[in-house]
Amino acid sequence: MGISIEWFGCSTYRLKIDDLTIFLDAYLDRPATAPDVGLVTADVTECDYILVGHSHWDHLWGAETIIQNTGATLIGSYETARVMIDQENIAENHIIPVAGTERLRLSDDVTVTVFPSLHSHIWIPTQNGLGRLEDACFGHEGVFHQDRLELLENRFGSREASPLPWFKQTPRGDGGALCYLIESPYGSIFFKDTMGHYSNIIRELDPDVALLAAAGRGNIDGEPVQGSGIDFLMDEIGLLDPASVILGHYDDFAGSGNPALDDLEPVKQALTTTNLRADIVEMEFGELTMVL
Ligand SMILES: [Zn+2]
Numbered sequence: 503m504g505i506s507i508e509w510f511g512c513s514t515y516r517l518k519i520d521d522l523t524i525f526l527d528a529y530l531d532r533p534a535t536a537p538d539v540g541l542v543t544a545d546v547t548e549c550d551y552i553l554v555g556h557s558h559w560d561h562l563w564g565a566e567t568i569i570q571n572t573g574a575t576l577i578g579s580y581e582t583a584r585v586m587i588d589q590e591n592i593a594e595n596h597i598i599p600v601a602g603t604e605r606l607r608l609s610d611d612v613t614v615t616v617f618p619s620l621h622s623h624i625w626i627p628t629q630n631g632l633g634r635l636e637d638a639c640f641g642h643e644g645v646f647h648q649d650r651l652e653l654l655e656n657r658f659g660s661r662e663a664s665p666l667p668w669f670k671q672t673p674r675g676d677g678g679a680l681c682y683l684i685e686s687p688y689g690s691i692f693f694k695d696t697m698g699h700y701s702n703i704i705r706e707l708d709p710d711v712a713l714l715a716a717a718g719r720g721n722i723d724g725e726p727v728q729g730s731g732i733d734f735l736m737d738e739i740g741l742l743d744p745a746s747v748i749l750g751h752y753d754d755f756a757g758s759g760n761p762a763l764d765d766l767e768p769v770k771q772a773l774t775t776t777n778l779r780a781d782i783v784e785m786e787f788g789e790l791t792m793v794l
Pocket residue numbers: 556558621676696
């Protein structure tokens with residue numbers, strides 16, 4: 503008895519709490535150039551709930567197959583709900599749209615509370631085109647939203663031009679990012695799937711285990727972090743103060759050959775330097791780890 507977690511790359515995890523099976527994000531069906539994570543959505547036979555952090559393809563894509571095969575209920579943003587219902591023909595009664603502050607019952611003794619969150623600043627060009635987490639980045643403060651959208655278009659081009667068919671799922675961008683606090687008799691787990699946060703919200707949370715994203719230019723209360731992605735993570739871990747941290751999203755999830763980190767050594771070193779109490783739990787794809 504307890505809570506087991508398996509990581510399937512990017513920010514996709516399978517969480518088992520006694521008889522309850524929860525997927526955190528659903529991106530399993532990756533391009534051939536991305537490392538194999540050992541599981542595809544067609545092979546998922548059991549799932550009660552899917553919690554989706556935001557509507558981008560590398561988080562939401564695959565949820566429709568898992569729902570169809572298992573009858574799972576998805577909890578996610580109103581944009582995630584629109585994509586699933588209008589574009590993927592998922593029945594309304596399999597989707598619970600949320601915006602943050604909702605508290606939901608997942609079983610007799612497991613609950614999840616939803617909080618508003620923020621996406622990383624993907625509109626900011628990365629150094630050399632590589633989004634390395636160790637690279638310190640400065641500037642880009644106070645930029646109007648319309649100018650951010652133009653920079654985003656310049657960086658990624660139009661969705662229609664993408665060779666990735668699942669880009670059809672993202673006409674409204676990230677759809678508003680969410681984060682989740684799962685509470686159980688064994689302890690609590692905090693999950694977010696992109697590198698941004700409202701500091702006043704996460705400062706109030708007190709999870710035992712934090713699952714955090716490690717990729718992109720960090721977003722603190724709407725503005726880009728002035729420093730590296732590692733600096734952002736230290737700030738985030740300091741605010742949450744969990745006993746254990748599990749990092750995701752730093753792998754080569756898109757098969758581009760440019761992961762945000764090669765390994766977790768720079769994060770471990772920074773944790774030691776900053777004197778934070780959190781232990782890093784390093785996970786291999788598909789390896790089952792008891793976290794509580
Ligand atoms: Zn995203």
